[in-house]
Amino acid sequence: MSAYPTSPLAVPLPALPAVPGVRLASIEAGLRYSGRLDLTLMEFAPSTTVAGVFTQNKCPGAPIDWCRSILAKGHARGLLVNAGIANVFTGKAGFETVQRSAEAAAKAIGCSAEEIFVASTGVIGEQLPYQKIVDIMPTLYQQLDENHWTETAQAILTTDTFAKGYSLRTKIGTETVTIQGIAKGSGMIAPDMATMLSFVTTDAKLPASVLQALLSQKVKTTFNAITVDSDTSTSDTLLLFATGVANTPDITDPSDPRLTDFATTLEKVLKELALLVIKDGEGVSKLIEITVTGAINDESAHKIGMSIGDSPLVKTAITGEDANWGRVVMAVGKAGEPANRDTLSVSIGDVWVAHEGGVLIDYDRETVAQHMKEETIKIKVDLNLGSGKATIWSCNLTKGYIDINGSYLRS
Amino acid sequence: MSAYPTSPLAVPLPALPAVPGVRLASIEAGLRYSGRLDLTLMEFAPSTTVAGVFTQNKCPGAPIDWCRSILAKGHARGLLVNAGIANVFTGKAGFETVQRSAEAAAKAIGCSAEEIFVASTGVIGEQLPYQKIVDIMPTLYQQLDENHWTETAQAILTTDTFAKGYSLRTKIGTETVTIQGIAKGSGMIAPDMATMLSFVTTDAKLPASVLQALLSQKVKTTFNAITVDSDTSTSDTLLLFATGVANTPDITDPSDPRLTDFATTLEKVLKELALLVIKDGEGVSKLIEITVTGAINDESAHKIGMSIGDSPLVKTAITGEDANWGRVVMAVGKAGEPANRDTLSVSIGDVWVAHEGGVLIDYDRETVAQHMKEETIKIKVDLNLGSGKATIWSCNLTKGYIDINGSYLRS
Numbered sequence A, B: 001m002s003a004y005p006t007s008p009l010a011v012p013l014p015a016l017p018a019v020p021g022v023r024l025a026s027i028e029a030g031l032r033y034s035g036r037l038d039l040t041l042m043e044f045a046p047s048t049t050v051a052g053v054f055t056q057n058k059c060p061g062a063p064i065d066w067c068r069s070i071l072a073k074g075h076a077r078g079l080l081v082n083a084g085i086a087n088v089f090t091g092k093a094g095f096e097t098v099q100r101s102a103e104a105a106a107k108a109i110g111c112s113a114e115e116i117f118v119a120s121t122g123v124i125g126e127q128l129p130y131q132k133i134v135d136i137m138p139t140l141y142q143q144l145d146e147n148h149w150t151e152t153a154q155a156i157l158t159t160d161t162f163a164k165g166y167s168l169r170t171k172i173g174t175e176t177v178t179i180q181g182i183a184k185g186s187g188m189i190a191p192d193m194a195t196m197l198s199f200v201t202t203d204a205k206l207p208a209s210v211l212q213a214l215l216s217q218k219v220k221t222t223f224n225a226i227t228v229d230s231d232t233s234t235s236d237t238l239l240l241f242a243t244g245v246a247n248t249p250d251i252t253d254p255s256d257p258r259l260t261d262f263a264t265t266l267e268k269v270l271k272e273l274a275l276l277v278i279k280d281g282e283g284v285s286k287l288i289e290i291t292v293t294g295a296i297n298d299e300s301a302h303k304i305g306m307s308i309g310d311s312p313l314v315k316t317a318i319t320g321e322d323a324n325w326g327r328v329v330m331a332v333g334k335a336g337e338p339a340n341r342d343t344l345s346v347s348i349g350d351v352w353v354a355h356e357g358g359v360l361i362d363y364d365r366e367t368v369a370q371h372m373k374e375e376t377i378k379i380k381v382d383l384n385l386g387s388g389k390a391t392i393w394s395c396n397l398t399k400g401y402i403d404i405n406g407s408y409l410r411s
Helices: A062-071 A091-109 A130-142 A149-155 A208-220 A257-279 A298-310 A312-319 A325-334 A365-372 A399-406 B062-071 B091-109 B130-142 B149-155 B208-220 B257-279 B298-310 B312-319 B325-334 B365-372 B399-406
Strands: A022-027 A039-044 A049-054 A078-085 A116-123 A164-172 A175-184 A197-202 A237-242 A287-295 A345-348 A351-355 A376-382 A388-395 B022-027 B039-044 B049-054 B078-085 B116-123 B164-172 B175-184 B197-202 B237-242 B287-295 B345-348 B351-355 B376-382 B388-395
Touching: A022 A130, A022 A149, A039 A091, A039 A130, A039 A149, A039 A197, A049 A062, A049 A208, A062 A091, A062 A116, A062 A237, A078 A091, A078 A197, A091 A116, A091 A130, A116 A197, A116 A237, A149 A164, A149 A175, A164 A257, A175 A257, A197 A257, A208 A237, A208 A257, A257 A287, A257 A388, A287 A298, A287 A312, A298 A312, A298 A325, A298 A376, A298 A388, A312 A325, A312 B399, A325 A345, A325 A351, A325 A376, A345 A365, A351 A365, A365 A376, A399 B312, A399 B399, B022 B130, B022 B149, B039 B091, B039 B130, B039 B149, B039 B197, B049 B062, B049 B208, B062 B091, B062 B116, B062 B237, B078 B091, B078 B197, B091 B116, B091 B130, B116 B197, B116 B237, B149 B164, B149 B175, B164 B257, B175 B257, B197 B257, B208 B237, B208 B257, B257 B287, B257 B388, B287 B298, B287 B312, B298 B312, B298 B325, B298 B376, B298 B388, B312 B325, B325 B345, B325 B351, B325 B376, B345 B365, B351 B365, B365 B376
Parallel strands: A078 A116, A197 A237, A287 A376, B078 B116, B197 B237, B287 B376
Antiparallel strands: A022 A039, A039 A078, A049 A237, A164 A175, A175 A197, A287 A388, A345 A351, A345 A376, B022 B039, B039 B078, B049 B237, B164 B175, B175 B197, B287 B388, B345 B351, B345 B376
């Protein structure tokens, strides 16, 4: 998809089998790109429930407004996704585009427009030519099939350098179900902004309230625990659809013990998809895993972790393969969360390098220097104040990031 | 000072005349560097009052702890500054270093150690060899003179690419006074973190409470309104000394109308010094001036301005000379402050490009494209919600930043 070289951390797309209750297809609609798939429709069984989380950006795109407004019903029959134009900052016309597109999909599927979720990714400030979507919808609908996951994982990309998907099986009661998702991000296309989209489906039978509770809980430690460049997109969308086709027991409480395996597996799928996004972070050459322990609570640990993961000085030090624990201390301190310099310890690659307010004079510099050459850099901070903990993932900051985001006009 | 080329936005050091009541000198103490001035002493007249603001980082250096503890007395006889070692994350030994150094300066000047302010800049995690400071103090003291400002502006630098100072005259009542300061930042030296120091002196006679009120007020629109890379140093220090040598009227209220000119001039000096720091921002090639109006209040406008100025996507777009208003909208939205996409307007180079939720189709693209080639890029955002406003300054993000902070181990 991208004009840039494939990320060195790219992961091959695994086999993505059919998910009972989901049919899908992607097509060349010529919305902005030519010669590639750019419009995707998923159709869900009538029993499908849905949960979602969206960008916290105060200037969201029109599709975000649409999805938020229909999510409360907890029911979905379709998902329409286009790549190329994000439909952000497009005023009333942008909202009309969403409505007309949803109506076209609803007509094909035979449901109401309020059962169609919509997501767009690409340039902002440009109007989406919705008539093209309306016109091509019957053809797109004809192509729906259970086995189009691979091409759909491709069709939602913009400047991503590889397609991202993951699939696991788990059980609810004695019934085996699939949890399978695709994601795109964090590509950039001039004059665009980073957009993260992820769509996860399962054939489990779960009420929307349970689904939303699980998603809201698991997103904290997965998608909300990653950062590429601290810039929150206007289009971030994560949707979880449960088709209810599997013969799983009726469950109404998200803390029902029969959901333990499902919840754990959901977290694994979300985490893998989130890490795939980081592994395609702009200009990335190293994944950074930051674990904060001993904070006053988990939320505080999370904020401190994100402060480290967002710090340009930490990220460039890792590009330089420099075990610069001083910058980690700085980033802890700037987070604004309770932290005490004199109880703070920092480890890099599982070697404690700084402890209780000072460097450990005799730490194993050779082991740490070796670790800095690896593809995944592990940083641990123990604040020694309480039992709050969190892990977040980031990527390093390289000249590739500047190339992608600052030099495209000259290329 | 720096191994990197002089900033293209460098400003020649102006003439820095004597400030009555201030004697100063810099010397080669060989603390970490060799062959350059690295230790500075300023001696202030016995009538000198002082005000200060320090880093909000929760892991501050030992000199910050020291200055904070003695600031309450409001009185100063000396300032001791070293470059090369920041004395940060150095535990109890680091605090002892500050104490011993202050005692040595106090002995030379003939005052108590609690009247000596101390600042350090350079690498972190390394102990400062304070015995060298103690040993060289009598020699340094002998060299004190009213006319050493130029060499002192050099002596406090680390990887800055040019020396920074500014001097203005103003009146309190009928008496003319000088406000003159020097600054360093935002250099970097492996394995260091950005440090901003600024020392401003005046011969005005003002109680510490008045001085502190003026400084705290004026720092908001100057030093606290700049950002290079969002990383808050552990050592940021801004000290304002008033020697009281000038025969200015006795003033006890910071809002006394006789202080209007002085306050305005102080703001001008602080603003110029702050802009000089930005103009030496790592890898800088463009200064960015961001004005936010129509916010619900000034604080909210400030936060939104900083969110734009800190955004890697905005900063790289400006490197690419791309009038990417979409990224500005994104950065407004991610600030978390009240903002309404549908009332928002954005101007670049004084041309409105986006208005009330959509792009202005016919905006003068040629004029905007010309502006993007200039050295100072002006961005305005009008939220149209209230009367809050703020201006902040940032710099662009270039490969030079990665070179300085990520590649030094290989150079």
